[in-house]
Amino acid sequence: MKTSSLLVVNLIVWFLLLASLVFSNDYTTFKKVALPPSVTGPQSAVFDRAGEGPYVAVADGRILKWKDPATGFVDFAYTSPNRTKKLCDGTNDLKLGPTCGRPVALSFNYKSDDLYITDAFFGLLVVGFNGGLATQLSGGYKYLSGIDVESYTQNVYMTDASLVYDIRNMAQPGFTTDSTGRLLKYDPRTTRVTVLMSGLSGGGGPSVSSDRKYVLVPDYMNKKIHRYWLQGPKHGTNEVFMANFGSPKNIKRAANDGEFWVAAEKPSQGLRVNGTAVVLQTVPLTQFLDTTIAVVQETNDALYVGSSHTDFVGVYMN
Numbered sequence: 007m008k009t010s011s012l013l014v015v016n017l018i019v020w021f022l023l024l025a026s027l028v029f030s031n032d033y034t035t036f037k038k039v040a041l042p043p044s045v046t047g048p049q050s051a052v053f054d055r056a057g058e059g060p061y062v063a064v065a066d067g068r069i070l071k072w073k074d075p076a077t078g079f080v081d082f083a084y085t086s087p088n089r090t091k092k093l094c095d096g097t098n099d100l101k102l103g104p105t106c107g108r109p110v111a112l113s114f115n116y117k118s119d120d121l122y123i124t125d126a127f128f129g130l131l132v133v134g135f136n137g138g139l140a141t142q143l144s145g146g147y148k149y150l151s152g153i154d155v156e157s158y159t160q161n162v163y164m165t166d167a168s169l170v171y172d173i174r175n176m177a178q179p180g181f182t183t184d185s186t187g188r189l190l191k192y193d194p195r196t197t198r199v200t201v202l203m204s205g206l207s208g209g210g211g212p213s214v215s216s217d218r219k220y221v222l223v224p225d226y227m228n229k230k231i232h233r234y235w236l237q238g239p240k241h242g243t244n245e246v247f248m249a250n251f252g253s254p255k256n257i258k259r260a261a262n263d264g265e266f267w268v269a270a271e272k273p274s275q276g277l278r279v280n281g282t283a284v285v286l287q288t289v290p291l292t293q294f295l296d297t298t299i300a301v302v303q304e305t306n307d308a309l310y311v312g313s314s315h316t317d318f319v320g321v322y323m324n
């Protein structure tokens with residue numbers, strides 16, 4: 007009796023091991039999706055409701071959309087009313103930022119198909135499905151950086167990196183950020199912005215859980231992720247969700263409900279975590295080890311990796 011049940015347990019364990027080898031995605035294949043010549047800094051890579059994309063925000067102020075291998079990326083939207091293609095296309099000069107714009111993070115409202123944008127110079131903007139010049143919804147920030155639209159309530163969760171420093175200060179060599187960053191909420195019905203958390207560092211991007219009960223908030227310098235409760239008995243409060251695992255940039259919902267991908271440094275890696283902060287998978291982003299990464303976005307069994315320093319979007323597949 008005892009040996010036979012042991013045997014069964016053994017068989018089950020072997021089966022599970024084998025199944026995990028066969029079915030788990032370990033993202034061992036890497037390919038670069040090149041940006042147009044001299045364009046750099048794809049810090050965000052999102053897909054629309056039809057699965058088209060990625061849409062990427064780049065350093066020269068544009069939001070580009072990937073069409074197909076023959077066409078590559080095409081212009082989709084831009085954030086600055088004074089932007090000209092002649093002056094701005096291909097630039098990464100932050101001094102031109104107030105003219106060219108610097109979109110940093112993107113998130114679709116999947117109900118309206120509007121694309122919400124945070125821009126380091128122009129704050130929160132939105133653009134319709136046909137693209138073009140985005141409309142500013144909220145301005146006056148030092149450096150609005152991360153964004154996640156919760157498509158059910160249509161509330162917009164954002165992070166600003168600092169109350170003191172802007173993107174130009176932060177690009178200086180040796181700069182270390184402060185802890186005056188915040189988690190904000192934009193309510194599209196009242197157009198009001200509320201401060202949910204302060205004392206954060208590094209900007210990065212928040213992510214609302216798939217059950218809409220909480221939002222995960224990166225705190226780069228303090229090597230922490232916080233959980234801010236949106237519903238339930240702890241509604242309106244926050245707690246430390248994860249600590250001492252590296253420094254988090256953007257956090258994105260994973261394909262599996264209740265799971266997230268954290269873009270973490272150093273070294274650059276993608277961590278898949280669940281709602282009890284268990285790291286389910288660690289993917290070393292070997293091609294980015296010496297480069298700061300911004301985001302790990304899972305779509306169609308692939309991880310799209312964006313960085314403010316590259317001239318490509320990295321794609322990890324099986």
Ligand SMILES: *[C@@H]1O[C@H](CO)[C@@H](O)[C@H](O)[C@H]1NC(C)=O
Nearest residue numbers: 086087088089104105106128
């Ligand atoms: C755009 O240019 C006009 C004319 O130079 C200027 O008055 C305006 O402030 C600029 N707008 C922005 C958003 O920089």
Ligand SMILES: *[C@@H]1O[C@H](CO)[C@@H](O)[C@H](O)[C@H]1NC(C)=O
Nearest residue numbers: 264279280281282283284286
């Ligand atoms: C997270 O994963 C761990 C290990 O598999 C599991 O014990 C835990 O229940 C999971 N948490 C959630 C919220 O699914």
